[in-house]
Amino acid sequence: MSAQAVSSRLAVLRLLADGERHSGEALAAELGISRAAVWKQIRGLERLGLCVDAVRGKGYQLRRPVDLLDAGKISAALGKPVCRAIEQLHVLEEVDSTNSFLFTGPKPAPRKLRVCLAEYQTGGRGRRGRVWLAPFGRGLCMSVGWQFASQPRDLAALALAAGVIARRSLIALTGLPIEIKWPNDLLFAGKKIGGILVELAAESHGPCHVVVGIGVNVSAAPELTGNPGAWAGGAVDLATATGEPPPSRNALAAALIEELAGMLQRYADDGFSGYHAELADADYLQGRRVAADGVVGAAIGIGADGMLLIETDAGVSKVLAGDVSVRPES
Numbered sequence: 317m318s319a320q321a322v323s324s325r326l327a328v329l330r331l332l333a334d335g336e337r338h339s340g341e342a343l344a345a346e347l348g349i350s351r352a353a354v355w356k357q358i359r360g361l362e363r364l365g366l367c368v369d370a371v372r373g374k375g376y377q378l379r380r381p382v383d384l385l386d387a388g389k390i391s392a393a394l395g396k397p398v399c400r401a402i403e404q405l406h407v408l409e410e411v412d413s414t415n416s417f418l419f420t421g422p423k424p425a426p427r428k429l430r431v432c433l434a435e436y437q438t439g440g441r442g443r444r445g446r447v448w449l450a451p452f453g454r455g456l457c458m459s460v461g462w463q464f465a466s467q468p469r470d471l472a473a474l475a476l477a478a479g480v481i482a483r484r485s486l487i488a489l490t491g492l493p494i495e496i497k498w499p500n501d502l503l504f505a506g507k508k509i510g511g512i513l514v515e516l517a518a519e520s521h522g523p524c525h526v527v528v529g530i531g532v533n534v535s536a537a538p539e540l541t542g543n544p545g546a547w548a549g550g551a552v553d554l555a556t557a558t559g560e561p562p563p564s565r566n567a568l569a570a571a572l573i574e575e576l577a578g579m580l581q582r583y584a585d586d587g588f589s590g591y592h593a594e595l596a597d598a599d600y601l602q603g604r605r606v607a608a609d610g611v612v613g614a615a616i617g618i619g620a621d622g623m624l625l626i627e628t629d630a631g632v633s634k635v636l637a638g639d640v641s642v643r644p645e646s
Contacts (some may be wrong), residue, residue, distance in 0.1 A: 324349065326409050327469035328357040329366070335381030337374060353431035364410075364436060364452040382453040383534075383565050385433050393570035398577045403428040412439040415529040416463055419515050423463050423525050429577055430461035431568055454553070456532040456565050458572060462580040464524040469585035471524070472636065473622025475500045475514040477583065478528050480591040481575035482510060486532070489563040489571060490554060495600040498615075498624045498640060502532070503600050507552040509533050528580075530572055534562050594621055601640065 327347050331338055340351045347354070358368050358376055367379035387407040391399055403424050414432040416439070424430040436452040467514050468474075476499065483494045486509075495503045502510035510532040518524040533553035554562035556577060582590070596602075601615035606626060613628035623634040 330559035339375035339379040389566040406432040458528040473588035477591040485571040497600040576604040
């Protein structure tokens with residue numbers, strides 16, 4: 317699809333986002349396009365999974381209002397130091413992956429951030445190439461790029477630190493008792509509400525480029541969050557978890573960017589130590605019987621280096637990375 321077509325589709329969506337009914341004539345006049353062009357863009361919105369009710373003689377109405385991302389609103393909610401640190405803030409209608417967009421693009425200058433958010437990802441990814449599903453405008457798909465002057469200590473635990481600050485932001489905005497499931501999942505009541513994906517490229521004794529991706533289910537479609545196959549153990553969104561309208565996605569994005577900026581600026585000097593105690597308080601696996609990287613036993617915590625500690629009959633094993641599953645008690 318051409319950039320012009322995407323721009324027209326987004327312009328129609330911005331007018332319909334309030335959930336009110338708008339006549340085709342009014343939409344065409346507002347945008348300076350024909351009513352046939354309006355209809356074409358409406359069909360494009362439906363292909364994105366947005367339900368638009370069309371009533372002859374009355375117009376068009378989104379079945380559910382959409383809280384669209386807005387770069388201006390996000391920037392206005394950020395502190396001045398973070399605003400000055402942002403080299404570029406991209407808010408895209410559609411992208412393959414916000415992580416890929418930043419990781420394959422220009423590296424940020426030292427002490428600068430590059431940020432990408434998208435309404436919809438055609439190839440959203442989780443760890444190990446898994447698919448990250450997020451309906452258009454219903455989740456938060458965000459990545460932040462940063463360049464360390466050299467590879468920082470505790471680099472392997474960076475995703476856990478990002479999980480801690482993401483949890484912190486979600487609690488501040490919703491009050492929900494979010495937990496962290498090692499190594500990169502955010503859970504509410506045992507169901508996945510968000511996740512972290514860190515990708516990096518480091519040179520030997522040189523700069524280290526990292527991209528930290530955060531995905532949050534904000535008001536995802538019931539067919540996604542209610543499908544146990546979407547994620548092991550099922551998924552949930554902020555709207556369902558709180559039982560009320562979720563926080564603005566722009567406010568959530570700003571809170572996460574603010575926290576991520578602070579974490580990345582300090583991490584080269586402080587490492588993971590400042591996040592370890594907070595992680596221990598939020599550790600979903602603590603005391604559960606788990607299996608990870610071929611090790612089966614009781615999870616007894618997460619080490620200061622970010623490794624999962626599992627107590628087995630042979631002693632305590634440390635797991636650096638891998639998938640972890642909760643096992644029924646024997």
